[in-house]
Amino acid sequence: MITRHHFALVMMCALLVWSALFPTEPLLVAAGLTGACAGAILPDFHMKRPKRSCPLTGAWIVTRFTRFACVPAMLWVYSRILPGQPDAGDKRLTHSLPGIGVIAAMVSGIVLVPALLSGVGTALAVSTVFLAGLVLGLCLHLAEDVCTMKGISPLFPFSSSTLCGSIRPCNTTDRRIARFQAQHASVLGIFLALHATGLLPVPLLRDLSLPGLCILVGWMIYHSDVAPGKAPTGTRAPRAGSTSSRTSPAWMPS
Secondary structure, eight states: OOHHHHHHHHHHHHHHHHHHHOTTOHHHHHHHHHHHHHHHHTTOTTOOOOSSOSHHHHHHHHHHHIIIIIHHHHHHHHHHHSSSOOOTTOGGGTSSHHHHHHHHHHHHHHHHHHHHHHTOHHHHHHHHHHHHHHHHHHHHHHHHHTTBSSOBOTTTTTOOOOEEOSBOTTOTTOOHHHHHHHHHHHHHHHHHHHHHHTSSOHHHHHHHHHHHHHHHHHHHHHTTTOEESOOOTTOOOOOTTOOOOOOSOOOSOO
């Protein structure tokens, strides 16, 4: 998916979780949201620099950490355990479980170590929630990209097997992404309203937030016709309610 789709979906999912877990701790909610936003864009190291200054410029700057720190680290590790080294420009490097693991580990070293050395409880709590949000954002990034026609290779470079859906993000006639955003916003609104009115106790809201998130992500994946491997042209039709179908196979992640 494109950057604005990642931001919108990840922000709503993260707010759903963190507002339920920390209803009276705005600092921790902010830390979790910030981490989720970072995780939503860090895998896209191939992102092109905007031609003029705009909000996307900040996102592009964040992805330079992946491009110049995380990708070289991945290549160094892979060169020592695999017979061949992947291409440094291969987007599958960061659109995989090993890839987001390396990103999370490197960010953890930068964020968590200073907090531990400081000995300040608040700094450690904020750093921990930030990193939890980062992992959430990274995982959601993969879950969202698996819905697209380009899909992801979840175990790359150890396996080139792919998972892909039937959504072409730039196809304006396919309203599924807009529908996913509306569904996310509706569930988030219901949770925030229940919290604000006190109709449900906080412990129950906490218990419901993660299952609610899983249902939203699962619904999105189901209605994106996600399946393993490449699909030959014209052999797969979207499920009822989908508005687009595959027109060509693709293996590189969006």
